[in-house]
Amino acid sequence: MLAQILIGGIATGCIYAIVGLGFTLVYRSMRMVNFAQGQVFMAGTFLGLVIANRFELPAVPLIIIVGAVAFLIGLIVEKLVFRRLYHNHEVFVVGSIGLGIVLTNAIRIMFPEPVPFPKVFGTGIVTVGGAFFQAAYLWVVGLTVILVVGLHALFSYTKAGRALRAVASDIEMAGAVGVDVRKAIAQTFGLSFAVAAIAGVLIGPLYFVSFDMGDMIGLKAFSAAVFGGINSIPGTILGGVIIGLLENLAGGYISSAYKDLVAFIILLLTLVVRPNGLLGRATPVKV
Amino acid sequence: MLLVDNVSLSFRGLRALDGVSLSIGAGEMVGIIGPNGSGKSTLFNVISGIYRADAGDVRLEGKSIAGQGPAEIVGLGLARTFQNKRLFGNMTTLENVMVAAFRNQRGNAFGDVFALPNSRKGRESSEGLARECLNLVGLSDLAESLARDLPFGAQNRLEIARALAAKPKLLLLDEPAAGLNPSERHDIRSLVERVFSSGVSVLLVEHDVRLVTGLCSRVIALDHGVKIADGLPADVIADRRVQEAYFGPEDGIDADTAA
Amino acid sequence: MKTAMTFIGIGALFLIPAVAPAYLVHIATFIAIYTLPVIGLGFLTGFTNRISLAQGAIFGVGAYVTALLTTQYGWSPVAAFLPSIIGAVLVATVLGAPAMRLAGLYFVMATIAIHQIVWIVLMNWIDLTNGPQGVRSIPPLAIGSLKLETPHTYYYAAFGAALVSFFLARRIVSSRLGLQLRALSEDELASAMSGVPVYRAKVVALALSAAWAGAGGFLYAHYMRFVHPEMFTLEPSILFLTMAMFGGYRSLIGMVIATAVLESATEFLRPFGEFRMIVYGLILMLGMMFFPKGVLTLGPVWHRWFGRSRSANA
Numbered sequence: 047m048l049a050q051i052l053i054g055g056i057a058t059g060c061i062y063a064i065v066g067l068g069f070t071l072v073y074r075s076m077r078m079v080n081f082a083q084g085q086v087f088m089a090g091t092f093l094g095l096v097i098a099n100r101f102e103l104p105a106v107p108l109i110i111i112v113g114a115v116a117f118l119i120g121l122i123v124e125k126l127v128f129r130r131l132y133h134n135h136e137v138f139v140v141g142s143i144g145l146g147i148v149l150t151n152a153i154r155i156m157f158p159e160p161v162p163f164p165k166v167f168g169t170g171i172v173t174v175g176g177a178f179f180q181a182a183y184l185w186v187v188g189l190t191v192i193l194v195v196g197l198h199a200l201f202s203y204t205k206a207g208r209a210l211r212a213v214a215s216d217i218e219m220a221g222a223v224g225v226d227v228r229k230a231i232a233q234t235f236g237l238s239f240a241v242a243a244i245a246g247v248l249i250g251p252l253y254f255v256s257f258d259m260g261d262m263i264g265l266k267a268f269s270a271a272v273f274g275g276i277n278s279i280p281g282t283i284l285g286g287v288i289i290g291l292l293e294n295l296a297g298g299y300i301s302s303a304y305k306d307l308v309a310f311i312i313l314l315l316t317l318v319v320r321p322n323g324l325l326g327r328a329t330p331v332k333v
Numbered sequence: 334m335l336l337v338d339n340v341s342l343s344f345r346g347l348r349a350l351d352g353v354s355l356s357i358g359a360g361e362m363v364g365i366i367g368p369n370g371s372g373k374s375t376l377f378n379v380i381s382g383i384y385r386a387d388a389g390d391v392r393l394e395g396k397s398i399a400g401q402g403p404a405e406i407v408g409l410g411l412a413r414t415f416q417n418k419r420l421f422g423n424m425t426t427l428e429n430v431m432v433a434a435f436r437n438q439r440g441n442a443f444g445d446v447f448a449l450p451n452s453r454k455g456r457e458s459s460e461g462l463a464r465e466c467l468n469l470v471g472l473s474d475l476a477e478s479l480a481r482d483l484p485f486g487a488q489n490r491l492e493i494a495r496a497l498a499a500k501p502k503l504l505l506l507d508e509p510a511a512g513l514n515p516s517e518r519h520d521i522r523s524l525v526e527r528v529f530s531s532g533v534s535v536l537l538v539e540h541d542v543r544l545v546t547g548l549c550s551r552v553i554a555l556d557h558g559v560k561i562a563d564g565l566p567a568d569v570i571a572d573r574r575v576q577e578a579y580f581g582p583e584d585g586i587d588a589d590t591a592a
Numbered sequence: 593m594k595t596a597m598t599f600i601g602i603g604a605l606f607l608i609p610a611v612a613p614a615y616l617v618h619i620a621t622f623i624a625i626y627t628l629p630v631i632g633l634g635f636l637t638g639f640t641n642r643i644s645l646a647q648g649a650i651f652g653v654g655a656y657v658t659a660l661l662t663t664q665y666g667w668s669p670v671a672a673f674l675p676s677i678i679g680a681v682l683v684a685t686v687l688g689a690p691a692m693r694l695a696g697l698y699f700v701m702a703t704i705a706i707h708q709i710v711w712i713v714l715m716n717w718i719d720l721t722n723g724p725q726g727v728r729s730i731p732p733l734a735i736g737s738l739k740l741e742t743p744h745t746y747y748y749a750a751f752g753a754a755l756v757s758f759f760l761a762r763r764i765v766s767s768r769l770g771l772q773l774r775a776l777s778e779d780e781l782a783s784a785m786s787g788v789p790v791y792r793a794k795v796v797a798l799a800l801s802a803a804w805a806g807a808g809g810f811l812y813a814h815y816m817r818f819v820h821p822e823m824f825t826l827e828p829s830i831l832f833l834t835m836a837m838f839g840g841y842r843s844l845i846g847m848v849i850a851t852a853v854l855e856s857a858t859e860f861l862r863p864f865g866e867f868r869m870i871v872y873g874l875i876l877m878l879g880m881m882f883f884p885k886g887v888l889t890l891g892p893v894w895h896r897w898f899g900r901s902r903s904a905n906a
Contacts, residue, residue: 077697079700079701130880130881131880131881131884133884135643135697137880137884138880139643139645139697140833140834140837140879141876141877141880141881143830143876144872144873144874144875144877144879144880145873145877146873147869147870147872147873148874148877149873150869151867151869151870151873152870154869155867261826265708268701268704269705272701303716303718304712304716306708306712307709307712310704310705310708310709310712311705311709313701313702313704313705314691314706314709317691317698317701317702317705318690318691318694318702321694321698383781383785402790403781404784404787404788404789407784407785407786407787408787413785419779419782420778420782421774421775421779421782421783423774423778424771424774424775428771429775432771432772432775432783432786432788433786435771435772435787435788436786438768442767442768442769442796445767445768445769446763446764446767446769447763448763452768459768495786498786499786
């Protein structure tokens, strides 16, 4: 029983972590929060659903294609929408919330009822020491690890990735040394969309998918990012996994009704006690 | 009145203030000079509670105020102006000063909103105080203008009026003549004299060495966060270290060309 | 001249139930009710430069307090008014006061946390709130023996409340507290240096915004006659915030107008079904993209007419 709760928690936590990465990537570069991130995640799931139903792809190619398509969409949306919202926080917040609403309801029109996602991770059950769980969970954790390693490699060893890191660290300096800042920002958004969409494909096979699944998960992923440190990638991952675990533990041993509270109490406490989160660095807050 | 005792403050490894001590007595007007970056504004920020010193103490009328916040320190009788003028731009000149005047007003918020007699009297007296301060600095006819529409010199004077409305015993003036032309400088100079003669002790930071020597009975010089001179204006100006601080280590510069 | 126009304007609004069809009176009632939480947001944001996405939840607290007191404990609605406000203020202050030390984006994040916490509790504390079922059969507001049960009659209560709250808000803005809060929002450091008790003032602004939200929630509960948690999701929070933003936080009139416009817009979009929400989202998006300073900056003439607003969203 405990093992099941733990594995489930880690898997859910991985989802929070990856979606949370989307928040973190954008925040590091722009110091803004894209409140449509949860809906992008949800849209990614449906994107994966449509592609998987059409082409019957196995897991890995599906993920790569969904990621690539989402990346491109992210580039486009940045250029058309986000670019006009950089004025200040409020504008960006409300504008991105508007985008989220559009996404949710566009999907809602196409898919008013929850639908099942193709079992691209197979239907195997794994037994570990008396506990049963879907093999899909292992896929989630494994693919998360691969994704994180991949991102690390991207940021450390590729020219494009280093450019993104430079912009995240200091926009003016990056521009001064010749980085195409506009392109880097667009790519950051593209990456955040790709990452969220991939998370969508990861969670798809585990449950039914519906147009409103992005709301709660988006908010909890957001908590994960803040808890772990919204300008720290390893922090966000850690934050997500911890919240997933704590949530499941609370749900199993305390009360399943209030398990949603865990993420938000952690969020509030983090902001009040230690706004930089577990691993975040202090960014000078312009008061 | 004010005692700064061996105050030090570092920012990320940069020593902004290094063991600075000074004192100013009641009824004194003391000037602080020093090149850019010498720590004058930092010193003000420490005294007025905006920064907390790493070491040392600040005592106002014998009581330590180190570590207290600006609002408390204002309540103890110390007020300051800001070098880069922090006015309440979208409020009128009168309103700017009234905010500071409210400090002394009795009554509570409930009475204010429902215009109870106690509050109305309090408001009248605050407004009276505010208008008095505006009068003192010569801004009475601009009382209803928005602060951000004021000309430069008037803004400087509004800063001072606002600080005065807090009824301070000690006034810290941070470059009140910054950016002003000679005739405006002259006005500020007489204004500071008027303020001083109304019984307020003054600690004056200024770039304009002539203004400082003309007004102050005593001058302190800072350089790179260290106090390098403290005494009569003429002596301090002539002090070799002060001259080196301003003009670099050259020989043969006499007091006349420095002022 | 301005006073005359104001009286005529108020008089005209007063006559709406006499001349308009029930559907419009219904919308007008909602507009009147919503001005309260929106003005409340104006206090918070206009005075402390902090955006809150928790107003919908606080609004809900006000609604639930009166719902529970009147249905489970037999209180008369009028008696439940003050407790609604107090409940809203308490919840907001306990959860929000620590957050007032945060600035900018961090504060928004905290309000999201607060909203979700309140909402989850409303949804799951079944013993207290009846959970997802909500609370039904809330008694109507009554003046003496006259029960305000129809849009036509309730409109007067809502409109009256909106008027009172508007003028009360105006008084506060020009009072000592209001000046201190405005100074605070202009330059926190200088206001501290002028003797404004910064943290305390911020908490007061928070309490005021919650009081207005709670009062609005009270009116809402007795109009709808039932409440359930789904009414108080982030959606109304976003709605209130948008109304406040489009109106420009420092202009009371601006916010009222924005409330009227946006609420009418969302109501008239109802026939479009699901597309309604898409259009709503598009309005938010496009509004922010092309009118980041608030819609009222489009009309300088309106500004001068309605005074007090100087530059609404500078």
